[in-house]
Each structure stands twice: as C-alpha cells, then as structure tokens.
Amino acid sequence: MTDVSFPPLSLGQTAATLSARAPVIWLLAAIASVAGGMVSANPLQIILGFTALTLGMLALLLSGAALLRRRALRERLSAFHDLTLNDDQPVFLTDLDGRIEVQNAVAESLFARQPDDSALTILGLYVAAPRDVLVMMRRIAMGEGRAVHALNGSSCPTLRLVVTKVGSDGLMWRLAPVAGETMTEAETIDDSCLPERGSLDSVEAYFDSLPVPMLQIDRTGMIEKANRRARNLLEDTEVVGQGLSSVVEGLGRPVREWLRDAFEGRGLHRPEVVRLAPDHRELYLQITLDQLGTGDDMRLVAILNDATELKTLEAQFVQSQKMQAIGQLAGGVAHDFNNLLTAISGHCDLLLLRRDEFDPDFADLEQINQNANRAASLVGQLLAFSRKQNLRPELLDLRHSLAELTHLLNRLVGEKVHLTFSHDPALLPIRADKRQLEQVIMNLVVNARDAMPGGGQIEIGTQVETLEQPYIRDRVEVPPGVYVVVRVKDQGVGITADKLPKLFEPFFTTKKTGEGTGLGLSTAYGIVKQTGGFIFADSEVGVGSTFSLYFLARKDEKCRAAAVTQQPESVSHARGNGAVLLVEDEAPVRAFAARALRLRGFTVVEAENGEQALELLQDPTLSVDIFVTDVIMPGLDGPSWVRQALVGRPDTKVVFVSGYSEESLTETQASIPNSIFLPKPFSLTQLTTTVQNQLG
Structure with a gap:
C-alpha cells in the first residue's frame, strides 16, 4: 500500500472555514436593522439596513460557492485516495487548468513538485509540446471520462499516460508502462518515451535520457x-x-x-x-x-x-530556379541573336551573288559570313544549355558514330595525348541527334585534353547497363531500365569536391581566366538532358576525371541511315515560281528573305505580323501558294494566324521559321497540314530551296 500526501490546512484556510458563518450573521443583522427602521420610521436606518442586506446576500452567495469548491475538492481528494490506494505508479491530481492539487508518494519522489508546479511541468519532461498534450487529454477526458496517450519509443518500453475525469472539474494523471498491452485505435502514439525507472534517480540521468x-x-x-x-x-x-x-x-x-x-x-x-x-x-x-x-x-x-534534408531541398529548389532563369535568359538572347545573324549572313549571301572570287570585296564578305557562322555556333551552345535547340533525333549505333569521329578527335587532342576506344560487343542503339552528340563528345574530349597539359591517355568506352532499381545520385534519379553508357575518362589533374556540383553551370570553369568560356559542359548537359539522358561527373584530384552519359537503349529498333537534314550550302541558281506570303516582325530578316525569294523568281507579299497577314488575305483576288511565317511574334503568333487563314485557304502550304527549337512547335505543327520547319539562322539557299521543295 502506498501513502497519499494530502496538503494540510493552513491557518488562513482554518480561519476561512470558521468565518463561513459570518455572512449569515450579517444577513440576520441587516434584516433586524431594516425591521427596526420601519418600526421607528427612520429612513436612514432603512437605507443602511437594505445596503447591509444586499452585502450580506452577496457574501452568502460567495461563501456558498467557496463551500461548493471545498466540497468538490474533498470529493476529488477522497476519490483520488480510493483510486491510488494500491498504485505503485506516479499519479497526481489537477484542476482543469492543470494546477496540481495532490500527488501520491511515488510522484512526489520522482518529480519533487514545487507549490507552483502544474501538469505542464511534468509533461514538459517527456514531450516537446506539453500544452498541446494537456489540452488534448483534457478535452477527451471531460468528454469521454478517460483519455489515453501512448508514449512509444524505440529505445525504451512503451508507456501509457492515462487521464481520468474526477468529479466535475478534476483530472487524475497516471504514468505507467504498458507491460505488453496492445494499443487500441483510440490511443494516440508519438515518437517519445519516458525514461526507464532506474534513470529517474537523479535529475542529470533523467535529463540525459530525454527523447x-x-x-x-x-x-x-x-x-x-x-x-x-x-x-x-x-x-x-x-x-x-x-x-x-x-x-x-x-x-x-x-x-x-x-x-x-x-x-x-x-x-x-x-x-x-x-x-x-x-x-x-x-x-x-x-x-x-x-x-x-x-x-x-x-x-x-x-x-x-x-534540418539537413530541409536545407538540401531548399538548395535544390534555389538551384533549379537559378538554372531555369538562366536558361530562359539564354533562350531569349539566342532567339534575338538568331534573328540578327539571319539578317547578317543573308545579306552577305545577297552580296556574294553579284561577286566572284576575283572581286576585291569577295574575301571580306567571306570573312563576315564565316564569323556569322561561328556566332551561330555559339548561339547554338546557348540554346543547347536552355534546351531549346533544334534536335534531329535518329537511331544511332555509337560504335559507328564514334568511329566516324575518331579522325577529328585525334586532331583535337594532339600528339601528347593518346585516345583509345572500347565498345560493348552487344551494344544497343540509342535515339539522339548525331551532330549534337558529336558536339558533346568533342567538348568532353577537349576538357580531358586540357586537364593533361603534360599528355596522357583518354579512354572512351561504351557498354550496356541494366538498372533493376532506380539509380540515385547528384540529386537525380535514373529510372530502372536498359541504358547505353558512354564514359570519357582522363588522367588529368582532377577536380576538387567543392567544384564538382557547379561543373554544369553556365560560365563556370576550372580553367584560368581567358582559357575557357564555361559553356562546354553546360552545353553538353543541355544536349544530354534534351535527348532524355543523364550525365554525371566523378573526379579525384591527381588521378583524373570520368564523365558518364546514360542514354535509354532502343532494344526493339534497328538503326538506319540518317537522313540528310541540312540543305546544301552551295549557291543554287534554280528558278522557282509561286506566290509567297512572307510574315516576319523583324524588318532586316523580312527584307533579306523577300529579296532572296524574289531573286529566285517567287512573287512575294510582305506582312509584319499575323493581323496584317489576315487582313491581306481578305482580298479574294490575292493568290497565295505558300505561307512563310515566323513563329514568335507580337500579337498573333505564327500558328494562330495560320489556322485562321487555312479556314478559307485550306490547300496553302506552310513554312514555319524560328530562332527557337522545333520541339516547342512540334505539337502545334502536327495539327497544321502541309507544314514544315526551318530553323534560324538560315542562308539564302536554305530558304529558297525549302520553299521550292515545299511547293514542289
């Protein structure tokens, strides 16, 4: 049997008990005063008597409320004594606000409660949010009579906090091990647990075992x-x-x-x-x-x-936002540059038509044309990073593709560097843009060469790998499947661990100032991602670096010869015929394209936007065989105005031109019959040949 510690009555409580009869005495005196005043007809005595009577009644009410509270407390203490008579677990009694009124000897020895303590003080030793637990347990206990909260941890046995309603405004709290009992669905479980009883012998041991x-x-x-x-x-x-x-x-x-x-x-x-x-x-x-x-x-x-995982997710989100913003900027800049380069190279073509190689201006015009082509290549890198370049995917056997590239790669690496190839005998085809994939390999090989100033060996290997489970690394998850993996390995100086996460960012380079643009790896990254692949970098300082490219294998498809996608660059003097409606918002591009088409014999009607084009087409006498239109324009874009125009002229052919990739137009173009795509920048020959082929 365990004793229960009851709080002794203080002198103040005794005095309050003795004075409980005072309101009755005051009330009787007030009644007597009123009666006497009425007999003697004394108004002042009557007023004072009624005042005393009011105060006496108020005191009587307050005294009655106090008596009810004391009676309720006695009932709670009696019930608490009966319930905890043989309890060897810590138990304490509180009011509805959680103030502790009494506790048994076990609780007294464990918690060493102070006069001002409440249930929050004890709960705070075991749970992170004691007030939430108190409010929850009070609500359930007052409504259902009993509330149970299981404290379940992996390093200690399950314990149970049981709160029972005592009287109308009391709560009894009990802490005890479950001892093998099974929790019911009504019991709440969290990831905390009480310390073992042996650890409660001292405050230090108790603090050390907190969950x-x-x-x-x-x-x-x-x-x-x-x-x-x-x-x-x-x-x-x-x-x-x-x-x-x-x-x-x-x-x-x-x-x-x-x-x-x-x-x-x-x-x-x-x-x-x-x-x-x-x-x-x-x-x-x-x-x-x-x-x-x-x-x-x-x-x-x-x-x-x-909070490491939280900060990692935040860093990933910020990084993705930054890369997306840079990609949008690069795509927009590349689009505008493509318009300018189309006008520059196009007007060069027009000038070259009237000159031969013996003309004194011929060499200068060729230089302008060649530098415009180099600028177009740089713009292509920006588009590759922003994943808005023009891709012409086809089925490729990497053994053949790399064999064709061997001669060029050997020239790139020089005499000090030895290039070796190794291929999986059972290599499967992949689907990619041959020209862009070659660009990726060349960028990686050039970086490997630069990492070995004293020479060394670069190994390029291909193999088939089957992923049974998702492959997770570098914040990327590669889905299960069969992949063709290309690895480019060097014996260079290596890359430090702090720089590896930034390798594929645009304009980031490990080379000295003036030796690198920082676009090589970001371009490779953009091309690989746009192809649907994955690229990873591994490096060890002083040992070398390995870049791994994962492409989904095409097991059920056979490789076929790649179709010729580029128009011949030689100047053609073939004459065309037909009426062309040319819609282009960039005046220099429109001027060049109109002159080029007219020189080849086409009739050209010009419009600077889609709205003007639709207005021109309202003239029934206007004959048009083909629409040549930019895709991105203010107001109505190319596909929008073409759809409206085809309602009245359904047999008209269409050529879409844009500085962005065909990929952004694919779904829209598929719904427009007799349409093809010509990427900017385009030459005079590419434009006229495309129009002639579309008409023919």
Missing part, C-alpha cells in the same frame, strides 16, 4: 548540459563546456547576438536554422530556445532538430 536532443546554455553562451541524443546528433561527446558559437554558426546573424536576444525574452519558441561549425561535418540544425529559471540563475534550453 529529444537538448542543450542547456548559461548566460556566457557556454553549453552546461547536453543529453545523449544531442551528443549523438552533434557527434561530439565533449560538447559540454564549449561555447555554442564555437559549435554552430548562424546563417543570418551571429550566434552570440541570437542568444543575447533569447535571454532578454526576444525570439523565444521561434526556430532558428544554424550550421555546424566548418571543421565539423555538413549538418544543419533547427534550434528552438526557451528560458529556464529567472534572474541570474536563468538558463536557456535548446531543442535541436536535424
């Missing part, structure tokens, strides 16, 4: 206590005695300033994200501070949570 990582910090910022979970999280058994500012560093403001604000009562209960000091491992922590004690004895309690 939440916690620190206690003094006014100087020194860590006074760190429980077991906190030491494990920080991976530092000697953290006690160190300053918090030497263990973690703030991401926004100094740790000392943050602690100073917390001691002054500012920023409490608001999580702050910090990072473990640089000489430790990569770990982000979310720390919530609260005050403990008052005055000079005040301490801060810090609750720690691992």
Whole structure:
C-alpha cells in the first residue's frame, strides 16, 4: 500500500472555514436593522439596513460557492485516495487548468513538485509540446471520462499516460508502462518515451535520457548540459563546456547576438536554422530556445532538430530556379541573336551573288559570313544549355558514330595525348541527334585534353547497363531500365569536391581566366538532358576525371541511315515560281528573305505580323501558294494566324521559321497540314530551296 500526501490546512484556510458563518450573521443583522427602521420610521436606518442586506446576500452567495469548491475538492481528494490506494505508479491530481492539487508518494519522489508546479511541468519532461498534450487529454477526458496517450519509443518500453475525469472539474494523471498491452485505435502514439525507472534517480540521468536532443546554455553562451541524443546528433561527446558559437554558426546573424536576444525574452519558441561549425561535418540544425529559471540563475534550453534534408531541398529548389532563369535568359538572347545573324549572313549571301572570287570585296564578305557562322555556333551552345535547340533525333549505333569521329578527335587532342576506344560487343542503339552528340563528345574530349597539359591517355568506352532499381545520385534519379553508357575518362589533374556540383553551370570553369568560356559542359548537359539522358561527373584530384552519359537503349529498333537534314550550302541558281506570303516582325530578316525569294523568281507579299497577314488575305483576288511565317511574334503568333487563314485557304502550304527549337512547335505543327520547319539562322539557299521543295 502506498501513502497519499494530502496538503494540510493552513491557518488562513482554518480561519476561512470558521468565518463561513459570518455572512449569515450579517444577513440576520441587516434584516433586524431594516425591521427596526420601519418600526421607528427612520429612513436612514432603512437605507443602511437594505445596503447591509444586499452585502450580506452577496457574501452568502460567495461563501456558498467557496463551500461548493471545498466540497468538490474533498470529493476529488477522497476519490483520488480510493483510486491510488494500491498504485505503485506516479499519479497526481489537477484542476482543469492543470494546477496540481495532490500527488501520491511515488510522484512526489520522482518529480519533487514545487507549490507552483502544474501538469505542464511534468509533461514538459517527456514531450516537446506539453500544452498541446494537456489540452488534448483534457478535452477527451471531460468528454469521454478517460483519455489515453501512448508514449512509444524505440529505445525504451512503451508507456501509457492515462487521464481520468474526477468529479466535475478534476483530472487524475497516471504514468505507467504498458507491460505488453496492445494499443487500441483510440490511443494516440508519438515518437517519445519516458525514461526507464532506474534513470529517474537523479535529475542529470533523467535529463540525459530525454527523447529529444537538448542543450542547456548559461548566460556566457557556454553549453552546461547536453543529453545523449544531442551528443549523438552533434557527434561530439565533449560538447559540454564549449561555447555554442564555437559549435554552430548562424546563417543570418551571429550566434552570440541570437542568444543575447533569447535571454532578454526576444525570439523565444521561434526556430532558428544554424550550421555546424566548418571543421565539423555538413549538418544543419533547427534550434528552438526557451528560458529556464529567472534572474541570474536563468538558463536557456535548446531543442535541436536535424534540418539537413530541409536545407538540401531548399538548395535544390534555389538551384533549379537559378538554372531555369538562366536558361530562359539564354533562350531569349539566342532567339534575338538568331534573328540578327539571319539578317547578317543573308545579306552577305545577297552580296556574294553579284561577286566572284576575283572581286576585291569577295574575301571580306567571306570573312563576315564565316564569323556569322561561328556566332551561330555559339548561339547554338546557348540554346543547347536552355534546351531549346533544334534536335534531329535518329537511331544511332555509337560504335559507328564514334568511329566516324575518331579522325577529328585525334586532331583535337594532339600528339601528347593518346585516345583509345572500347565498345560493348552487344551494344544497343540509342535515339539522339548525331551532330549534337558529336558536339558533346568533342567538348568532353577537349576538357580531358586540357586537364593533361603534360599528355596522357583518354579512354572512351561504351557498354550496356541494366538498372533493376532506380539509380540515385547528384540529386537525380535514373529510372530502372536498359541504358547505353558512354564514359570519357582522363588522367588529368582532377577536380576538387567543392567544384564538382557547379561543373554544369553556365560560365563556370576550372580553367584560368581567358582559357575557357564555361559553356562546354553546360552545353553538353543541355544536349544530354534534351535527348532524355543523364550525365554525371566523378573526379579525384591527381588521378583524373570520368564523365558518364546514360542514354535509354532502343532494344526493339534497328538503326538506319540518317537522313540528310541540312540543305546544301552551295549557291543554287534554280528558278522557282509561286506566290509567297512572307510574315516576319523583324524588318532586316523580312527584307533579306523577300529579296532572296524574289531573286529566285517567287512573287512575294510582305506582312509584319499575323493581323496584317489576315487582313491581306481578305482580298479574294490575292493568290497565295505558300505561307512563310515566323513563329514568335507580337500579337498573333505564327500558328494562330495560320489556322485562321487555312479556314478559307485550306490547300496553302506552310513554312514555319524560328530562332527557337522545333520541339516547342512540334505539337502545334502536327495539327497544321502541309507544314514544315526551318530553323534560324538560315542562308539564302536554305530558304529558297525549302520553299521550292515545299511547293514542289
């Protein structure tokens, strides 16, 4: 049998009990005073008597309420005594606000309760949000008579918190192990647990066994206590005695300033994200501070949570936003440049038509034309990064493609570097743009060459790999399937670990200033991703680097010869015929295209936008055989106005031109009959030949 500690009555309580009859005496005196005043006809005595009567009745009501409360308390104490008579677990009684009224001897020995303590004080030892638990348990117990909250942890047995309604305004709290019982669906479970009974012998042992990582910090910022979970999280058994500012560093403001604000009562209960000091491992922590004690004895309690995954996701999101913004910028710049380059190279073609190689201006015009083509290649790199370039995918056997590229690659690497190839005998075909894939391989080989200034060996290998499970690395998940993997391996200086995550960013380069544009790897990345593949980089300083490209294998398809997609660049003097409606918002491009088509014998009607084109087509006498239109224009875009025009002229052929990729037009173009695509920049011959072929 366990004794129950009942609070003794104080002198004040005894006096209050003895004076409980006072309101009755005052009430009788007031009645007598009123009666006497009425007999003697004394108005003043009557008023005073009624005043005393009112006060007496009020005192009587208050005294009655106090008596009811004391009676309810006696009933709760009696019920508590009966319920805990043989209980060897900690039990305590509270009112509805959680104020502790009485507790049994077991609870007294475990918790050493102070007069001002409440259930929150005890619950705060075991759960991170004691007020939430108190409100939840009170609501359930008052409604259903009993509430159960299971405290279930992996490192200790399951324990149960049982709250029972006592009387009309009392709650009895009991903590006990489940001892093999099974939780019912009505019982709530969280990831906390009470410490083992043996660890409750001292405050230090109890603090150390708390289920939440916690620190206690003094006014100087020194860590006074760190429980077991906190030491494990920080991976530092000697953290006690160190300053918090030497263990973690703030991401926004100094740790000392943050602690100073917390001691002054500012920023409490608001999580702050910090990072473990640089000489430790990569770990982000979310720390919530609260005050403990008052005055000079005040301490801060810090609750720690691992926020590394959260910060990683945030960094990934910021990185994706940055790359998307740069990609949009690159795509927009490339589109405008393609318009300019179309006009420059086009007018060069017009001038070259009237000159031969013996003309003194011929060499200058050729230089302009060649540099315009080089600029177009650079713009192509921007489009590749933004994944808006023009791809012509076809089935490729990489053994044949790399064999055709061998001669060019050997010229690129020079005499000091030896290039070797190895292929899987059972290599499967892939679907990719042959020209763009060659660009990727050349970029990787050039980087490998530059990483070996003293010479060395570059190995290019292909093999088939089957992924049974998703392959996750570098924030990317490669789905299961059969892949053709291309690896380019060098014996260069290697890349440091801090630079590896930035390798594929545009304009980032590990080369010296002036030796690299920073577009090579970002271009390769864009081409591979637009093809539907994956690219990864592995490197070790002083050993070398390996770039791995994953392309989905096409097992059920056979390779076929690639169709010729580029128009011949030689100047053709073939005459065309037909009426062309040319719609282009860029005046220089429109001027060049109109002159080029007229020189080849076409009749050309010009419009600067889709609205003007539709207005011209309202004339029934206007004969048009083909529409040549830009895709992106202010107002109505190319596909929009063409759809409207084809309602009245359904047999008209269409040529779409754009500085963006055909990919962005594919779905729209598929719904428009008799239409083809011509990418910018285009030459005079490409334009006229495309129009003639579409008409023919």
